[in-house]
Amino acid sequence: MRTADRRIALGLYRTGHTRHLLEGALELGVTDLDTAFNYHHFASHRTLAAIAGDLLPAFTISTKVGYFPEGHDFDPARLRAAVEQSARELGRAPDTVLLHNPESSVESFADACAVLLEMRDAGLCKNWGFSTWDPRRLLEAHWAIPRPDVAMVRAGLTVSAAVLNAIDELVDRAEITELWGMAPFAGNADDSIWQTVDTSTFLLPGQQGGALQAGVATAFAIPEVTRLAVGTSVVEHLAEVVDGSRLEVSTERVTEYRVLLRERATVSAGALSRKDR
Template sequence: MRTADRRIALGLYRTGPTRHLLEGALEQGVTDLDTAFNYQHFASHRVLAAIADDLLPSFTISTKVGYFPNGHGLDPARLRVAVERSAEELGRTPDTVLLHNPETSPSGFADACAVLLEMCKAGFCKTWGLSTWDPRPLLEADWEIPRPDVAMVRAGLTVPVGILDSVDELVDRAGITDLWGMAPFAGDADDSIWQTVNTATFLIPGQQSSALQAGVAAAFAIPEVTRLAVGTSHVEHLAEAVGGAQLEINTETVTAYRSLLRERATVSAGAPSRKDP
């Protein structure tokens, strides 16, 4: 995948959006926003419209539905209302609406996909898809779904091999052609582990980068995604992530890394427990 095909999205899960941050994102060439119906205590869309109504047309906006004040659910009627309210509160049609962690309620997965396709055809979004932290429960269910336009999944060096492999299977089974990534540092880019792991190992030699930038580059390749949602409240951190998206990855190293993960998982699965004689 060419670096020109990669883009950074400003993820708003832990980030309270400010006008300064949104203006800074546009200055850095970041024109993707990722939010959800339930972010900011179910006020995320209203907050965005209130602080930056004039800026929102400059962004491609993805949002998610599936969480409600009383918990997670994929009831078709509630999903329809959530999609309608998302567009109403934003003051514009979101570009993409994603099912939010459908693995939490897998029995309603197929019907929920049909609802999002229906809402997309009705003009409440331009494309639709899935946002899943762990696709394995979805793959274990007996389902057939309409073909989603996109899926958003965990990406980067913190993702276990079982989830990486299940993402590959989800892409094949659902016919997904556009894969997005999220949580490249498992929600904490300041964790000391990122100062001890040599993330530059995954780069083609000769490139200058910070540990964060190399980690971002690796996340675009593990698994291979075209968009990576990064959460931050600081424009300078966002700019650093944009620099990481421009780095060239050593694909042979990525292939070897995933092979080693599988080998280690196989060995661990076959090892006797401590209770065994």
């Protein structure tokens, strides 16, 4: 994948909603925002419009629906109301609306997809899809859905072999042509593990990049995604992320890693099976 095909989205989960951060993002060329109906205590959309309504036209905005104060719910009427409310509060239709963690309401997945397709056709968003943290349970169910415009999944070196395999299967089953990534550091880029793992081994020779930057570049390849949502409240950190998106990774090294990851998972599963006998 060419670096020109990669986009960084500023993820607003546990990220401070400040005008300073949004202005900094635009200065860095980050023009994608990723939020959700339930982010910022169910006030993300209203807060964005209040602090930076004049900046929002410069962003491509993706949001998610599915969580409500009472919990996860894919009731069609509630989803429709949430999409409509999102557009009102933002002062514009979001570019993309995603079903939030459909694995939590698998039995309603197909109907929920139909609702978002309907919302797209009604002009309440330009694209629809779903965002899944762990698609394994989703794949256990029998469903038939219209092809989504986009799907968002976990990406990077923290994703297990089982989840990566499930993502591959999901892409084939749902005929996904646009795949986005999220959480390249599992929500904690400051974890000490990123100081001990040499992520630079995934980079093509002759490039300079720290652990975070190499981790970002690798996340675009594991699995292969065109957009990566990264949360931060610090503009300087976002600048590092943007620099990382410009680094090139070795496809051979990524392939070797995926093979080793699968082999290790197979060995571990075999050991557990023998232990249970």
